[in-house]
Amino acid sequence: MGHYYDENPEVQSDEKVIRYHYHQHELTLTTDAGVFSKGKVDFGSDTLVQTFLNEHPPGPSKKVIDVGCGYGPIGLMIAKVSPHHHITMVDVNQRALNLAEKNRKANHIDNVEIKESDGLSQVEDNSFDFVLTNPPIRAGKEVVHRIFEEAYSKLKDQGELYVVIQKKQGMPSAKKKMEEIFNNVETVNKNKGYYILKSRKG
Numbered sequence: 001m002g003h004y005y006d007e008n009p010e011v012q013s014d015e016k017v018i019r020y021h022y023h024q025h026e027l028t029l030t031t032d033a034g035v036f037s038k039g040k041v042d043f044g045s046d047t048l049v050q051t052f053l054n055e056h057p058p059g060p061s062k063k064v065i066d067v068g069c070g071y072g073p074i075g076l077m078i079a080k081v082s083p084h085h086h087i088t089m090v091d092v093n094q095r096a097l098n099l100a101e102k103n104r105k106a107n108h109i110d111n112v113e114i115k116e117s118d119g120l121s122q123v124e125d126n127s128f129d130f131v132l133t134n135p136p137i138r139a140g141k142e143v144v145h146r147i148f149e150e151a152y153s154k155l156k157d158q159g160e161l162y163v164v165i166q167k168k169q170g171m172p173s174a175k176k177k178m179e180e181i182f183n184n185v186e187t188v189n190k191n192k193g194y195y196i197l198k199s200r201k202g
Contacts, residue, residue, distance in 0.1 A: 013095075020073050022049060025080050029103050031071050035096045036136070041073040044194045045134045048164040049077050051189040051196045052132060058082040062129040065090065065154065067120060067147055068136050072100035078132075079112045088125070090117035119143070120150035128154050131161045137169045144170065145177045148199075152181050157202040162188075164196050171195045 014033040019026055020041045029041070037045065056062070061084040066075035069089035079087040089112060091097050100114050117123050120131075131151040135144040151161045161178065165171045175197055178185040182199035189196040 020046075020077065022053065022077050022081060025077065027073065027076055027080065027103070027107050029071055029073060029076075030099055030106070032095060032099060035093060035099060036068075036070045036134075042134070043192060044164040044166065045070075045074050047189065047191050047194050048132060048134055048162060048196060049074055052078065052130070052162055053081055055188065056082075056130070058084065061085055063125070063127060064088070064130045064132065065120070065123065065128050067131060067133040067151070068092075069100055069114070070096045070134075072103045072114075074132055074134065075112060076100070076103055076107060076109055079109050080107065083111055085111060087112045088123070088128075089114045090120070090123060092116065092118045119147045120154050123150075123154060126154045127156045129156060129159050131155060131159070133162070134164045135174075137165070141170060141173060144174065148174070148177055148181055152201060155201045159201050161199045161201075162196060163198075164194055167193050167195060171197070 011034040015030055018029050018040055020029055063086050065088040067090055069075050069091045075087045075089040089100055104112050133147055135147055165174050175185050178199045185197055185199045187195055188198045
């Protein structure tokens with residue numbers, strides 16, 4: 001049995017098409033077995049998208065990275081709503097990356113770069129304005145906390161890390177870790193047990 005955070009999920013392919021809306025924007029997304037939240041865009045990812053776009057409506061060009069992008073709902077929606085931004089999307093799961101690329105093309109989005117990376121370890125750029133992640137909780141606390149550490153090194157000064165996490169799936173320890181790394185953390189939104197945490201560098 002494969003997990004969504006495996007490099008090559010062994011579970012048999014079972015593609016389906018879903019639609020994802022943010023105000024007047026719509027994405028048509030192909031999902032599959034072996035990727036995170038294949039039936040619909042999960043509540044946490046949607047809450048992260050809404051919170052981020054509420055705090056940072058479309059404007060001057062920014063560099064954003066979506067860590068653990070899956071089939072692409074977070075990065076692709078932000079790219080669609082904010083076409084001036086440059087979005088990088090990374091994942092370790094090959095099937096997810098292929099779907100993200102397919103979804104990028106299907107929705108005619110050209111301000112996105114999709115690449116394979118375990119967390120941010122294969123990302124060389126360290127001048128991002130924003131790091132966004134719906135972290136792979138089931139991969140374990142170590143993996144999740146490593147993403148926070150790597151985010152710090154990839155953000156430019158005053159850059160921000162946004163994390164969505166459920167209270168019962170490690171929010172208190174995630175919050176503590178972000179405070180440790182960045183010397184600040186705030187809860188910018190909470191909804192149905194999901195928390196959006198934000199830390200700023202510098």
